[in-house]
Amino acid sequence: MSDISLVKALVFDVFGTVVDWRTSLIADFTKWSEKRGIKADWTALVDGWRAVYAASMDEVRKHPERGYVILDRLHRQSLEKLVAQFSIRGLNDDDLAYLTTGWHRLKPWPDSVSGLTRLKTKYIISPLSNGNVALLTNMAKHAGLPWDLILSAELFEHYKPDPETYLGSARLLCLSPEQVMMVAAHNHDLKAARKLGLKTAFVARPTEYGPLQKYDFEATGDWDVIAKDFNGIAERMGC
Missing domain, CATH: 1.10.150.240 (Putative phosphatase; domain 2)
Structure with missing residues (x-):
C-alpha cells in the first residue's frame, strides 16, 4: 500500500471531477x-x-x-x-x-461539497485546473466550493499536463511534490502528476460526457487512492 502519510494538500482537477x-x-x-x-x-x-x-x-x-x-x-x-x-x-x-x-456557473457533483468540506478539516484543498483564476473563483462562489485558495494554470502560464502546473502548485504551497495529492477523474491527469512525484487519487465520473463517454470509467493506473466519490477519498484520508 502506498504511503500517503506525508500528504498535506489535495489539489483537484475541476471540469468533470468536481463539477458536472x-x-x-x-x-x-x-x-x-x-x-x-x-x-x-x-x-x-x-x-x-x-x-x-x-x-x-x-x-x-x-x-x-x-x-x-x-x-x-x-x-x-x-x-x-x-x-x-x-x-x-x-x-x-x-x-x-x-x-x-x-x-x-457549473454545478458540483452531489458528493463534491460534502467531500471537500470533510477533507478541508485536515488538509489544504485547492483546485488545480486549466480554468483561469476569475473562472475558478466565480465557480466556487456559485457552487459553494470551500477551497482554501485558488491554484490555476494561469498562475504558471502553462496548461496541464505541462509539468510547471503540478510542480508550481507544490512550490507555491512550500511543499514537496510527495506532500501534494492530485485528485482527478481522468487517468491521464494522474499519470502526469505521478511522474513528477505527486500522490494521486482517482474518482470515476462515468457520466461526465453523457453518451459520448469513451474512457475513464475506472482507474487504469495503480493510483494511491481509488474511491467511488469524494466522501470515499475523505474516508481513506482519515477525515
Whole structure:
C-alpha cells in the first residue's frame, strides 16, 4: 500500500471531477435561450465546445511567442467558431459573453461539497485546473466550493499536463511534490502528476460526457487512492 502519510494538500482537477460541466451548461443554456427566444441544439454545441478544448490549449503551447492566453479567451474564440458552424443566429456580444461565462456557473457533483468540506478539516484543498483564476473563483462562489485558495494554470502560464502546473502548485504551497495529492477523474491527469512525484487519487465520473463517454470509467493506473466519490477519498484520508 502506498504511503500517503506525508500528504498535506489535495489539489483537484475541476471540469468533470468536481463539477458536472455538461449537464450544467446544457440546462443553463436551454433555460436562458427560451427567455431570449433563440433556438439552438445546445447539447451539440456543448459537446462540440468541449471537443475542441484540448486543441485550443495546444495552440497556446505551440505558439509561446504569442504569450499565454487564459481559458476564458480560448472558450470565447472556440464559441464564436461553433456558433457560426451551427448557424446559431440572433446572438449579440452580451449573449456570447453570457454563454462563455457559463463555465463560471457549473454545478458540483452531489458528493463534491460534502467531500471537500470533510477533507478541508485536515488538509489544504485547492483546485488545480486549466480554468483561469476569475473562472475558478466565480465557480466556487456559485457552487459553494470551500477551497482554501485558488491554484490555476494561469498562475504558471502553462496548461496541464505541462509539468510547471503540478510542480508550481507544490512550490507555491512550500511543499514537496510527495506532500501534494492530485485528485482527478481522468487517468491521464494522474499519470502526469505521478511522474513528477505527486500522490494521486482517482474518482470515476462515468457520466461526465453523457453518451459520448469513451474512457475513464475506472482507474487504469495503480493510483494511491481509488474511491467511488469524494466522501470515499475523505474516508481513506482519515477525515
